[in-house]
Amino acid sequence: MIGYEKGSSPGRARPxxxxxxxxATRLVWNQYCAASLPKYLIGAKDKVGIxxxxxxxxxxVELIKDKQVDRDRIVIIAPACLGVKRASQTSRKEILAGYCxxxxxxxxxxxxxxxxxxxxxxxxxxxxxxxVKAGKPSKRGILWMEEFQRCTKCLACIKSCxxxxxxxxxxxxxxxxxxxxxxxxxxxPTFHLIRAMHMxxxxxxxxxxxxxxxxxxxxxxxxxxxxxxxxxxxxxxxGIDVNTTPPVELPRPKVEKK
Amino acid sequence: xxxxxxxxxxLKHLVDQLAKEQTVMAPVKEGSGFSFxxxxxxxxxCLDFTNSTVPPKSVLLPQLEELFTYEVKSGxxxxxxxxxxxxxxxxxxxxxxxSAFSVLDRVMGGEYIDPYYSRNRERTLVLGVSCSRPEPTCxxxxxxxxxxxxxxxxxxxxxxxxxxxxxPKTKKGREFIEKHTEYFxxxxxxxxELFELESSRVNKSMEAKxxxxxxxxxxxxxxxxxxxxxxxxxxxxxxxxSFICPTCYCFDVVEEVNGNQxxxxxxxxxxxxxxxxxxxxxxxxxxxxxxxxKHRFYHKLQYMPMTFGAISCVGCGRCVSRCPSNVDxxxxxxxxx
Amino acid sequence: xxxxxxxxxxxxxxxxxxxxxGVEKISYPTGIMPVRIPCSALLGPExxxxxxxxxxxxxxxxxxxxxxxxxxxxxxxxxxxxxxLRSLLKxxxxxxxxxxxxxxxSQEGAKFAEEVSKAAERIASLGPLEFRKVTKxx
Numbered sequence: 001m002i003g004y005e006k007g008s009s010p011g012r013a014r015p016x017x018x019x020x021x022x023x024a025t026r027l028v029w030n031q032y033c034a035a036s037l038p039k040y041l042i043g044a045k046d047k048v049g050i051x052x053x054x055x056x057x058x059x060x061v062e063l064i065k066d067k068q069v070d071r072d073r074i075v076i077i078a079p080a081c082l083g084v085k086r087a088s089q090t091s092r093k094e095i096l097a098g099y100c101x102x103x104x105x106x107x108x109x110x111x112x113x114x115x116x117x118x119x120x121x122x123x124x125x126x127x128x129x130x131x132v133k134a135g136k137p138s139k140r141g142i143l144w145m146e147e148f149q150r151c152t153k154c155l156a157c158i159k160s161c162x163x164x165x166x167x168x169x170x171x172x173x174x175x176x177x178x179x180x181x182x183x184x185x186x187x188x189p190t191f192h193l194i195r196a197m198h199m200x201x202x203x204x205x206x207x208x209x210x211x212x213x214x215x216x217x218x219x220x221x222x223x224x225x226x227x228x229x230x231x232x233x234x235x236x237x238x239g240i241d242v243n244t245t246p247p248v249e250l251p252r253p254k255v256e257k258k
Numbered sequence: 259x260x261x262x263x264x265x266x267x268x269l270k271h272l273v274d275q276l277a278k279e280q281t282v283m284a285p286v287k288e289g290s291g292f293s294f295x296x297x298x299x300x301x302x303x304c305l306d307f308t309n310s311t312v313p314p315k316s317v318l319l320p321q322l323e324e325l326f327t328y329e330v331k332s333g334x335x336x337x338x339x340x341x342x343x344x345x346x347x348x349x350x351x352x353x354x355x356x357s358a359f360s361v362l363d364r365v366m367g368g369e370y371i372d373p374y375y376s377r378n379r380e381r382t383l384v385l386g387v388s389c390s391r392p393e394p395t396c397x398x399x400x401x402x403x404x405x406x407x408x409x410x411x412x413x414x415x416x417x418x419x420x421x422x423x424x425x426p427k428t429k430k431g432r433e434f435i436e437k438h439t440e441y442f443x444x445x446x447x448x449x450x451e452l453f454e455l456e457s458s459r460v461n462k463s464m465e466a467k468x469x470x471x472x473x474x475x476x477x478x479x480x481x482x483x484x485x486x487x488x489x490x491x492x493x494x495x496x497x498x499x500s501f502i503c504p505t506c507y508c509f510d511v512v513e514e515v516n517g518n519q520x521x522x523x524x525x526x527x528x529x530x531x532x533x534x535x536x537x538x539x540x541x542x543x544x545x546x547x548x549x550x551x552k553h554r555f556y557h558k559l560q561y562m563p564m565t566f567g568a569i570s571c572v573g574c575g576r577c578v579s580r581c582p583s584n585v586d587x588x589x590x591x592x593x594x595x
Numbered sequence: 596x597x598x599x600x601x602x603x604x605x606x607x608x609x610x611x612x613x614x615x616x617g618v619e620k621i622s623y624p625t626g627i628m629p630v631r632i633p634c635s636a637l638l639g640p641e642x643x644x645x646x647x648x649x650x651x652x653x654x655x656x657x658x659x660x661x662x663x664x665x666x667x668x669x670x671x672x673x674x675x676x677x678x679x680l681r682s683l684l685k686x687x688x689x690x691x692x693x694x695x696x697x698x699x700x701s702q703e704g705a706k707f708a709e710e711v712s713k714a715a716e717r718i719a720s721l722g723p724l725e726f727r728k729v730t731k732x733x
Contacts, residue, residue, distance in 0.1 A: 007584045009394055014584035015492040035582060039494065144687040145727070150289050152312065152321070154528075156496035160582050170641065172533075173512075178641055182512050182525030183321050186727065190648045193683060197640035200679050212582040214311055214498050216290040222686065229682035233675065249675040251639070 001049040002040050003077075004033040011087060011094065015040065027051075034084040034097070036208035038162040041069045048074050053081040055099075055206035057108020058239025059162040062204060064110075065242060066253070068165055071110075078111035084207065099207035099220040109240055142221055148192045150215040153183040157195070157209035157219055163202050166253045171195060192222075199223045201230040201250040204239040262435060262442040263449050265421035270300030272441040273349070280345040283317055285310050294348070305350050305417075308393055309574065313355050313504035315362060317348055318378045322525045325374065325511070330518040342377045349385040354398045354574040356386045356408020358504035363410070364566040365507055374524075383434055386411035387422070388457070392464055395575030397588055399464040403572040406457045418452035468591050470569060476594040477560040481552075485593065490551040492583040497528030499554065499577040499585070505562075505570045508534075529553055555590050598626030599652040599719045603711060604642065606635040606670070608701035609657040613711075615704030623708040624715045627655070635659070636669035640680045643694065647684075647726055653718030655711060657697040670698070690721050 005016035005026045013032040017040075018024050029051065037050055038059040052060060057078055063069040083100030087093075107114060155172060158164045168174065171191055173181025179191050203223035210219050231237050234247045246252075264272070276282050277299050284303050285292040291311035297303060312321075324340045351359075359379075366375040389396070389405040398404030407414045412431035415422040423445050426432040435442055445453070500506045510527040513520055527534065530551070535544045544550050562570035571587060578586050601624070605613060610631040616623060628651075632638055635658035643654050656677060661668035674696060681691035695714035699707050 008586040008589060009578065009584075012584055017488075017491050035492075040491075147289075150293075152501050154496060154498050154501045156494075156498045156582065159494045159496035172531075174533075176512065178645060180512055180514075181510055181527075182523060185322075186648060189687070189726070190644055193644045193687065194641050196683050197644075197680060200683070208582070212494075212496055212498065214291075214502055214580050222683075225686050226679065226683055229679060233678060249672055249679070 001027075001051075002037050003027040003049075003051040004029065004035070004037075007032065011085070029079055031082055031085040034086070034207070034211045036160065036162045036206045038063055038069070039160070039208070041074060042162075042165050044073075046073075049077060050074055051077050051079065052108045052111070053079070053084075053206075054103055054106045054108055055081075055204055055239075056162070057110055058105075058204035059206055061109055061239045061242050062163055062202060063165075065244070065246060066163075066165075068255075071242070075113075076108060076111045077113045077115065078108035079115040081106045084211075086211070097207055097210070098218060099205050099210060099224075102205060102220070102224060104205075104237075110242060142218065144192075144222065145189055147217045148188045149185065150217060151183075151188045151192065152215055153188070153191065154214060156212035156214065160208040160212035161199075162206065162208065163199075163204070164253070165255065167255055170198075170254075192217075192219075196222050196226055198251050198253075200226045201234070201236055201246065202238050203227060261445040261450060261453070262424040262426075263418075263421045263445040264415075264424050264442050268441045269422065270303055272438055273297070273300040273303050273347075275438075276347050280347060281343070282347045282349065283314070284349045294350075303349065305387055307350075308389075308391060309352050309355070309576070311576070311580075312502055313358065313574065313576070314348060314351050315355070315358060315504050315507075317346060317382060318359065318362065319366075319375055319507060319509075319526075320378075322523060323374060325522045325524055327519070327521045329520075340374075342381065344381070346378075346382040347385065348382050349387070351384050351386045351408065351411070352389055352574070353386060353404030353406060353408035353411075354396075354572040355504045356384055356410040357398075357401075357403035358572045358574070359384065359408075359410035361505045361562070361566070361568050361570050361572070362507055364568055368566075383430055384408075384410050384412045386414045388414070388416040389460060390417060390456070392460065393575060393579070395578040396464065396573060397468060397575060398573035399461065399466055400468045400470050400591070401569055401571060401573050402470075405460045405464060416453050416456055418449055418456060420449060423449055423453040468588060469595055470591070473569060473591065474560045474563045477556060480594050481556075486548045486552040489585065489590075490548040493530075493547060493551050493585055494583055495530050495532060495547060495550070496582060497530040498580050498582070500528035500530060501526060502576040502580055504572060504574055504576075505558070529557070551585070555587065558587070559591070598624060599715065599723065600650055601627045601653045601655055601715055601718060602646040602651045603627050603629050603655040603657060604635070604638050605629055605631050605657045606659055607631065607633050608659045608663070609635075609697070609699035609707065611701040612657075612699045612703045612707030615702050616708045617704075619704045621704050621708040623711045627711060627715060634669055635673040638673060638676075640676070640683075643677075643680060647689065647693070647724065650726070652724045653693040653695065653715070653721070655695045655697055655714045655718075657699050657707070657711065660698045660700050663700050689724065689726075692717055692721060693724060 001018040004013040006028055007014045011032055015035050016026055038056050064071050083096045085094040086097045171179055179187045205220050205224055207220050236247050273282055282297050283294050284297045285307050286295040292307045294310055294314045326337050326339045328335055328337045366372040386408045392405055412428045414425045426435050508527045509524045511524045513522045536542045544553055558570040646654050658670035658673050677696055681694050685691045697710040697714050699710050
């Protein structure tokens with residue numbers, strides 16, 4: 001069972017792997033459960049249970065479509081999510097993550113067990129869904145080339161993304177004619193532009209990349225903008241229906257055949 | 259040398275003057291965090307921060323550093339080494355990061371001197387500033403690397419009401435104060451008392467549950483513990499820990515070739531990358547994630563003390579606050595306590 | 596402005612149009628660097644982005660006309676992909692018109708020169724691209 005447990009500092013929860021009923025008391029569910037758990041499903045050998053927020057459920061839908069996860073070997077527990085809180089860097093208060101404000105569905109589109117919470121939580125979740133439909137679009141006017149200059153080329157965005165499962169990543173520097181392994185300032189926009197194209201019509205807005213980024217680059221704002229274009233052009237939204245096939249116009253990850 | 263005091267405005271004027279003659283680097287707000295960057299004048303100096311996201315080791319060991327360029331002409335190879343740079347006054351280094359410089363000095367110095375690091379180290383003056391507001395993730399007190407003074411400070415500054423109580427710690431520091439004596443005055447008795455009170459307050463504000471005594475020996479007993487498998491399950495091998503760690507120094511070397519010209523550079527690398535220890539022929543001494551994560555902690559807490567006589571964690575807490583999976587070195591230290 | 600630097604990715608067939616233009620001595624702008632690829636649908640965004648990073652003011656992708664194709668037109672795929680890439684470029688502040696697509700059949704030397712010159716003109720009218728100084732979204 002992959003879920004969340006209390007973290008080591010106030011305001012943090014972290015992934016935890018429970019393999020016995022006694023251990024299940026470690027599991028928690030709160031607004032600090034930011035990590036994207038579907039990442040850990042890839043390559044899992046046994047039958048696995050997983051706690052999936054709305055965005056995590058969308059990631060699982062994509063992974064099933066991509067045949068990286070077998071639907072029959074996972075049990076999805078889907079709680080109604082109120083969004084993930086992050087410490088604001090400017091004040092010391094906690095704020096709702098930007099990508100949560102844009103979320104299209106606070107509960108996973110696929111689930112074996114859905115938990116709607118007590119009535120207060122359910123109300124909050126419904127209110128939240130209404131607010132979201134009122135449409136908080138992705139931020140406009142971000143100076144992306146400036147944002148990219150803060151990038152540390154740590155590749156945490158790629159490592160934390162549940163949908164980045166290419167056996168050999170194109171952007172890790174092995175293809176040195178494309179981007180270097182080192183942090184060459186001229187290549188920082190190239191790295192991010194290529195990544196954004198790889199995420200086009202695939203990103204489900206879970207925000208794992210933003211949570212991992214040490215430079216706090218608002219990556220999901222960029223990827224969701226491109227997704228808006230893909231939806232307009234091809235009428236396709238990722239993460240909703242397991243039975244749709246992604247349009248052939250969109251990029252596909254490269255996985256070694258075993 | 260007795261302690262001095264420099265007022266806030268004198269410090270700004272000093273920076274104004276320095277910035278005209280040399281490079282002054284200080285913490286600058288960038289995005290939602292802080293970054294050590296060159297400042298143009300005293301107005302750019304802001305010491306109201308906890309710590310930078312990327313540590314100031316980037317001044318001594320840049321994330322990207324040119325080693326040399328070369329050109330092949332008529333069968334001959336000509337190389338040109340990088341020329342180093344300006345004198346640097348580095349202001350606003352927290353005690354943990356300053357103490358980290360001492361760790362890096364041991365690795366980059368000693369029997370085999372890294373010429374690029376040495377050159378950067380030589381030309382940099384470290385003005386350390388005491389912490390006043392440690393984060394819950396800070397634990398420098400465990401290793402004695404803070405929170406008031408760092409071991410590589412050339413000059414240590416501690417804020418009191420009327421300014422910064424200034425203690426020169428090295429010959430370089432003393433010479434600096436002598437050269438800019440008009441900005442400093444002797445600290446008054448009251449200021450010294452305030453300094454003592456402030457040091458005491460900051461020290462007491464930090465929890466002291468962890469013990470670093472005997473840590474290398476404790477680690478040697480734990481090498482085959484199944485704990486490492488368990489801990490590494492949630493690690494995503496992103497390597498952020500290495501990039502923001504003030505004592506990490508591993509680097510990779512790349513070459514850019516364009517016709518008959520080339521440039522060789524080095525830059526930061528991370529042992530958490532699955533390719534880090536791959537060798538020609540396919541051998542990999544750390545093929546799995548538990549191997550690599552375990553290595554990080556053993557390097558910091560056992561191999562470094564054994565080889566260089568210094569524990570390589572300074573308790574800055576950056577990895578604790580930024581690890582996406584909340585892998586916490588404090589839990590590792592506490593595990594076999 | 597001096598001749599814009601343009602990289603032209605040409606599929607095999609439209610590339611033969613370029614050869615034909617050469618044979619017939621039909622001129623087209625000299626700032627164009629031709630790169631021949633087997634099929635335009637093979638072109639991922641990576642090379643286009645890299646071309647801009649390396650100093651191209653514009654990129655032209657020339658592909659076979661769908662009417663020349665037997666069944667499925669891979670060049671339609673290219674068109675859609677480039678449109679997605681254009682929206683990304685616009686978002687970061689690079690004009691979408693810097694990425695032009697030209698539909699050219701093989702053996703059409705004059706057509707090649709004409710299409711490519713038109714595309715080059717559109718790019719030239721945008722001025723040089725200072726990739727590193729790009730700021731506001733378009």
